[in-house]
Amino acid sequence: MSLYVKFWGTRGSLPTPASWTRIHGGNTACVEIRTEDAIFICDAGSGIRELGKDIIQRTNAPSKIHLFLSHTHWDHIQGFPFFPPAYFEDSTIYVYGVGENDDENYKLLSGQMDSRYFPVVFSDLGAHVAPASLDPAGTEIDGVRISSFELNHPGGCHAFRFEHKGIKIIYASDQEIVPTENDVFPDSNNEGPTRELPPELVENCKDADLLIMDSQYNDEQYNTKRGWGHTSAFTATDLGVVAKARQLALFHHDPESTDAQIELLVSECRNRANRMESDTFIFAAREGIELKYKAR
């Protein structure tokens, strides 16, 4: 049994279709994590539309879909009204909240399909869409253990950890790690030591096979957008290094970042990790890429 991770939307804040985003993609956050038996979706940004089109063409696709919303800011829910399985009667879509009887995500997702915003109202969807609860400490769903931890983002946000037969995948979008006064920040020459990181965050990300991490800004961009809920890629790199993640996917690309700028950022982050003698492999999340993790 293997676990597959596919990026369907990697952009933050706003869909950004442009010639200069063609490589890494312009769709907002959506990541699919699947086994042969189950489909888990992290966030319903505009990337979920292409995912939905793909699901309905698959042979033997599971009829149950598990949707985990990190939070309900627009770029994480805006694709749901265009998610084709939502219109099929034989689909069941569980919308998870974190904690017992937490149906807040379900309510906010349905609220965006009020007729004042969208012509098809939520109650007219063909699929059975239902709220479901995730125990933050962990819930077993179709052979995959899923747990959650809180992230620092305006309005609140959750990361999700997927564990299956020794594989650990962490989805941590929309997270601001605030530099401390002891950090070299901005680290314009990329010479500083690893930054101080919240110990519980490091523990939560420890030994991940793949850490999908908010890396919206470089240090200079972060300086002008403090408090907006996103992290500098250098800080994200330090988290991957300190937590000993095997792979770090820089995620939630800024809508102003061009493909060339993202590639440059990856190069700088790799230099940083190499300087720290880390084995963490760093890459930029890119639409259409699927990774496979074999059970241990």
Place this chain on the structure above:
Amino acid sequence: MPDMGDEIITDSQTIEMRTPYKALPRLQRQHFLDHQKGEGAPRRVSLGAHPTVLGRADHADIVIQSAQASRRHAIIHPRHGEYQLLDNNSRNGIYLNEIKVHSAILRDGDMIQIAEDVFIYREG
């Protein structure tokens, strides 16, 4: 070969086109793999309307002469005017721009490594 428009040179040296240059529909434009490293390189292989198999087998569309390559190692499928690279359950995997991938939608300039062989994907 597309038809060239008829070119007329007027007295004022301005160029007028009697008929416009006929562009090929985007789906018919040729995309390529530039084989840059490995036995048979350098060479350019056109990607067509049918899947292209890369592997060690003699009947593969692109034969990779390496013991590290599986017989039918990878397949490149045409899909919505683009090409999708898919690992065909190979033993040693595929690297796209150094990332080990199971599948990917290819973009101009992508570097694909299978065993010791290296290819660059080019959009026409």
